[in-house]
Amino acid sequence: MEPGATCGYCEDCKHGRYQLCPDVEFAATPPYDGTLGRYYKLPSHLAYLLPDNLSLEDGAMMEPLSVGVHSVRTLGQIKANQTVAVFGAGPVGLLALAVAKALGAKRTIAVDIDQNRLDFAKGYAATDVWLPPKKNEGESIIDYSRRNSEEMKAKLGLTDRGPTSVDLIIEASGAAVCVQTGLFLVRTGGTFIQVGMGTPEVTIPITMLLVKELTVKGSFRYGPGDYELAIALVAQNKIDLKPLVSHRFKFDDAVEAFQTTKAGKSADGKGVIKAIIDGPQ
Known part of the structure; x- marks a missing residue:
């Protein structure tokens, strides 16, 4: 079930962007209760029938998987043979990697400060992983982010253009350094999707966004078609949720x-x- 009932009448709902509805009643978001109970009431169009080869546990994982689908497919508009880098190897980041891999990415790169999570990511859906270097004493955050990006490019053989560049960045950590590093890392003309909620204010290299003509989007939960694709990817064995x-x-x-x-x-x-x-x- 999709745990967010919207009004159905506002401009965003009518335009098919119901995740932006100002009157959404989203589970576990005060003042609304969560789903920790025997029953949960919601409109029938937000309930999805699971195929016979999926379990209720698989069904419970469709919510974070749909966040990955929304960011990678719906907003990131991934294409086969592209390279995707995901910052943050938590559940949403890992599932974003899985979606990218399932939809034909040739290279998926996981970035995190926890080596154990990177090890898991490498065995799950990442072709490459990156553990950022330590910040130098007196180094500003923006300078550190720029250096982190350059070291990442050098060690992983990434470029700013061409077939070895990063086409799509999914930022799933919310950390300022990850936001900045991702913007430095993404190719000229590439796409950057912000998923993680963390630092409320981040300094970004705005001139570089102009010169590289980047597409930068915010990603909020999920919208029409995201749950259906999430269920299909798992039902067709293109994504395995059990290891998570x-x-x-x-x-x-x-x-x-x-x-x-x-x-x-x-x-x-x-x-x-x-x-x-x-x-x-």
């Missing part, structure tokens, strides 16, 4: 699930990628 579920909890252990996710790892030291809470029995 690192922790499973019974319904009565929901509080532990939230605490584990907040801590980033369980009591046994295992890092959290995605925690799933079973429905009530």
Whole structure:
């Protein structure tokens, strides 16, 4: 189910961009309750029938996967044989990589400051990974981002133009350094999609955006057709969601699930990628 009921009457809803509806009732966004219950009420057009070869756990993962579909396909308009770099190897970033790979990207690059997440990404959907260097003492954030981009290009054999350039950037971390690095990294005439919510104000090289004639878009949740494609990609075995579920909890252990996710790892030291809470029995 798509956990955001919109009005259906505003300008954005009528134009097919219902994710921008000002009156959306989105689950777990105050003052609206979340879906942690036996029943959840929403319009029938936001409920999707799962194919027989998919489980309810797969269904629960369609929400973050649809965020990846919206950013990579709907807004990023990825084409086969392109190179995509994703900043942030959390659930949304990993699924963005998976969508890019499923839709024909020739190269998918994961960027993160956590080596364990990069190791997982390399075994999941990334052809290359990048662990940023340490920031030098006294180095400004923008200078560090520029250096990070240049080192990344040199080590991974990336260029500003041509077949070895990065066509599409998906920024899924929200960190200022990642936003800046992505803008420096993307090819001339390329596309940059901002998905992560983090630093509210970021300094960007605006003149470079003009000279490179970049397409820069914000990505907010998901819209028409995103859930359908997400379900199809999994049903056709083009994306495997199971490796992402690192922790499973019974319904009565929901509080532990939230605490584990907040801590980033369980009591046994295992890092959290995605925690799933079973429905009530």
